[in-house]
Amino acid sequence: MTSMNQQWRLVRRPQGTIQPGDFTWHEIPVRPLEEGEVLVRQLYLSLDPTNRVWAATDSYLPAVAVGDVMRGVGVGRVEDSRHPGFRTGELVQGLLGWQRFEISSGRGLTRVPSLPGVEPAMFLHVLGHIGLTAWAGVLQVGRLQSGETMVVTAAAGAVGSIAGQIGKIRGGRVIGVAGSDEKCDWLTRDLGFDGAINYKTQPVRARLQALCPDGIDVQFENVGGALLDAALAHLKIGGRVALCGLIAGYAAATAPPGIANLHYLVSRRARIEGFLVSDFASRAREAYGELHGWLTEGRLKVRFTIVDGLGEAPAALNRLFDGSHDGKLLVRID
Amino acid sequence: MTSMNQQWRLVRRPQGTIQPGDFTWHEIPVRPLEEGEVLVRQLYLSLDPTNRVWAATDSYLPAVAVGDVMRGVGVGRVEDSRHPGFRTGELVQGLLGWQRFEISSGRGLTRVPSLPGVEPAMFLHVLGHIGLTAWAGVLQVGRLQSGETMVVTAAAGAVGSIAGQIGKIRGGRVIGVAGSDEKCDWLTRDLGFDGAINYKTQPVRARLQALCPDGIDVQFENVGGALLDAALAHLKIGGRVALCGLIAGYAAATAPPGIANLHYLVSRRARIEGFLVSDFASRAREAYGELHGWLTEGRLKVRFTIVDGLGEAPAALNRLFDGSHDGKLLVRID
Numbered sequence: 001m002t003s004m005n006q007q008w009r010l011v012r013r014p015q016g017t018i019q020p021g022d023f024t025w026h027e028i029p030v031r032p033l034e035e036g037e038v039l040v041r042q043l044y045l046s047l048d049p050t051n052r053v054w055a056a057t058d059s060y061l062p063a064v065a066v067g068d069v070m071r072g073v074g075v076g077r078v079e080d081s082r083h084p085g086f087r088t089g090e091l092v093q094g095l096l097g098w099q100r101f102e103i104s105s106g107r108g109l110t111r112v113p114s115l116p117g118v119e120p121a122m123f124l125h126v127l128g129h130i131g132l133t134a135w136a137g138v139l140q141v142g143r144l145q146s147g148e149t150m151v152v153t154a155a156a157g158a159v160g161s162i163a164g165q166i167g168k169i170r171g172g173r174v175i176g177v178a179g180s181d182e183k184c185d186w187l188t189r190d191l192g193f194d195g196a197i198n199y200k201t202q203p204v205r206a207r208l209q210a211l212c213p214d215g216i217d218v219q220f221e222n223v224g225g226a227l228l229d230a231a232l233a234h235l236k237i238g239g240r241v242a243l244c245g246l247i248a249g250y251a252a253a254t255a256p257p258g259i260a261n262l263h264y265l266v267s268r269r270a271r272i273e274g275f276l277v278s279d280f281a282s283r284a285r286e287a288y289g290e291l292h293g294w295l296t297e298g299r300l301k302v303r304f305t306i307v308d309g310l311g312e313a314p315a316a317l318n319r320l321f322d323g324s325h326d327g328k329l330l331v332r333i334d
Numbered sequence: 335m336t337s338m339n340q341q342w343r344l345v346r347r348p349q350g351t352i353q354p355g356d357f358t359w360h361e362i363p364v365r366p367l368e369e370g371e372v373l374v375r376q377l378y379l380s381l382d383p384t385n386r387v388w389a390a391t392d393s394y395l396p397a398v399a400v401g402d403v404m405r406g407v408g409v410g411r412v413e414d415s416r417h418p419g420f421r422t423g424e425l426v427q428g429l430l431g432w433q434r435f436e437i438s439s440g441r442g443l444t445r446v447p448s449l450p451g452v453e454p455a456m457f458l459h460v461l462g463h464i465g466l467t468a469w470a471g472v473l474q475v476g477r478l479q480s481g482e483t484m485v486v487t488a489a490a491g492a493v494g495s496i497a498g499q500i501g502k503i504r505g506g507r508v509i510g511v512a513g514s515d516e517k518c519d520w521l522t523r524d525l526g527f528d529g530a531i532n533y534k535t536q537p538v539r540a541r542l543q544a545l546c547p548d549g550i551d552v553q554f555e556n557v558g559g560a561l562l563d564a565a566l567a568h569l570k571i572g573g574r575v576a577l578c579g580l581i582a583g584y585a586a587a588t589a590p591p592g593i594a595n596l597h598y599l600v601s602r603r604a605r606i607e608g609f610l611v612s613d614f615a616s617r618a619r620e621a622y623g624e625l626h627g628w629l630t631e632g633r634l635k636v637r638f639t640i641v642d643g644l645g646e647a648p649a650a651l652n653r654l655f656d657g658s659h660d661g662k663l664l665v666r667i668d
Contacts, residue, residue: 059597059601060601224597228596229592243596243599243600244600246596249597255594257591258563258591258592258593258594259592259593259594259596260593262558262562262577262580262593262606263393263558265577265606265607265608266393266577266578266579266580266608267393267394267608267610268608269609269610270607270608271606271607272606273599273604273605274598274600274601274604274605275600275603276600276603279603
């Protein structure tokens with residue numbers, strides 16, 4: 001029995017928001033496995049801001065080649081295996097791509113544990129790259145200490161919402177910056193943030209001053225642009241900016257204005273440090289142990305926005321940049 | 335016998351370059367010392383880019399109050415003392431201000447050692463705040479390792495020229511960025527830099543690519559603006575920007591464009607860290623020991639631009655920003 005694969009291939013580097021003609025849809029039969037290969041049926045595809053960078057330009061990874069299947073992280077089930085390390089029916093996670101089926105050599109493919117009450121999508125959220133990113137940014141890069149003040153931008157997003165909750169668990173005061181009153185309410189009422197700023201309707205610098213009168217110890221930065229400039233002006237001496245991403249610039253048709261306030265790094269003896277989740281693979285077991293513990297204790301709350309159907313992936317990617325999603329954005333494939 | 339003091343007082347916050355009306359000249363008698371005070375006759379006044387910031391705005395220090403004597407670091411000789419810690423004739427260094435005589439409580443005043451063959455101006459250069467800034471930036475903030483590549487901007491300036499030479503002594507490859515061919519020749523021929531870039535006549539990014547084909551490990555940044563953006567695009571994974579200053583913006587009448595290339599900090603897992611020399615007071619003995627050793631061995635070369643007469647101080651400060659000086663800029667008062 002031959003299954004049909006469905007794929008989105010990148011055919012044009014996007015400019016600004018994703019356009020219908022940037023990807024093309026292909027349906028091709030799944031070829032037979034060779035020795036050492038494993039066939040994965042993808043269940044959920046993760047949509048992350050960094051995908052937009054992968055489509056556009058070389059970065060920490062080479063850009064997706066024009067004509068190739070679009071790169072993406074997903075969770076799936078082993079459908080068939082001629083690889084000694086994987087058995088049919090196992091749940092796996094990795095760079096499965098924007099497609100229904102992936103044939104893998106096993107490299108980069110990770111078995112995920114079967115945990116009672118944990119559904120597969122969670123391995124693309126707090127028990128996957130999202131959780132590890134937040135854990136590393138708050139604790140390893142930002143080095144938040146109990147009693148310190150942390151500000152998180154894109155705080156209602158997947159990484160931001162987990163980062164803020166980790167900050168609370170570790171004894172920090174946490175302020176979130178988000179793009180709607182509903183998101184701000186979620187942060188303060190449901191997630192226990194100490195305060196929230198709606199950057200679309202409130203003056204960010206004045207609100208930072210009011211909510212962080214002694215300044216910011218750790219800025220968990222996902223956005224850049226004017227929000228980062230405001231935070232720099234408000235850093236404490238010895239402050240740390242954990243630079244996770246700069247989504248303000250990822251999907252902009254024209255480059256946003258540059259950062260004007262770097263001079264505060266000198267007067268405040270502060271630093272900006274970029275990081276990638278892939279550098280923390282050696283800490284993953286420790287991080288997932290903590291994250292799973294907090295999750296089962298009910299101390300970490302998660303939100304998903306789930307889009308149905310692989311066909312929706314290109315249009316859905318834009319939702320990461322217009323704010324029309326909550327928490328983790330996923331595509332459910334089956 | 336009453337001596338006359340001469341002073342420059344700040345009367346207007348400068349906009350752009352220093353104008354004649356920003357300071358006024360005062361001549362007043364030196365009042366008698368009270369118990370616990372020391373009278374210092376200033377020999378040399380240091381002019382540093384940070385002075386321009388002090389005159390304009392609050393930073394790591396409060397702005398100089400309008401009406402006050404302009405703040406500055408100098409070296410002088412104790413003329414008279416009613417302080418148990420200082421004796422007439424001793425050489426001292428501290429915030430003596432833009433004036434001939436300073437009456438001090440002794441706080442912030444440091445006795446400098448009498449070293450054979452070392453003339454007083456050297457305590458405003460490699461054996462003073464300049465040398466300690468360079469030492470801390472290269473070794474403590476940049477953490478340059480033997481075999482690594484360091485780029486220094488404003489490399490023919492006081493701090494930059496010492497930073498680059500420390501980099502060479504510690505086994506680094508060092509590239510300097512300066513504003514004239516003569517300065518570049520000095521860096522490569524006399525100071526042993528491995529390469530130099532004249533940013534006024536050469537394409538900086540292409541030259542960085544040619545001179546640092548494997549990228550930059552440490553950027554010793556004094557300038558900011560387009561030079562910093564070029565360096566960010568060229569950082570190695572794990573690169574460090576030791577942010578000493580951002581002189582591109584200090585005397586500009588309008589703010590320069592912001593920094594556009596911060597996203598490289600993420601893809602290169604790199605950092606920008608600001609620092610102030612005052613935070614390294616506890617390391618000063620160790621640093622000056624090394625610096626004095628290298629100086630006496632002939633491994634550190636220094637240049638001064640000395641302007642005669644306290645009256646010239648305001649106009650001379652502008653020379654830090656137009657490139658019309660070499661090495662350390664000082665005003666000789668007597």
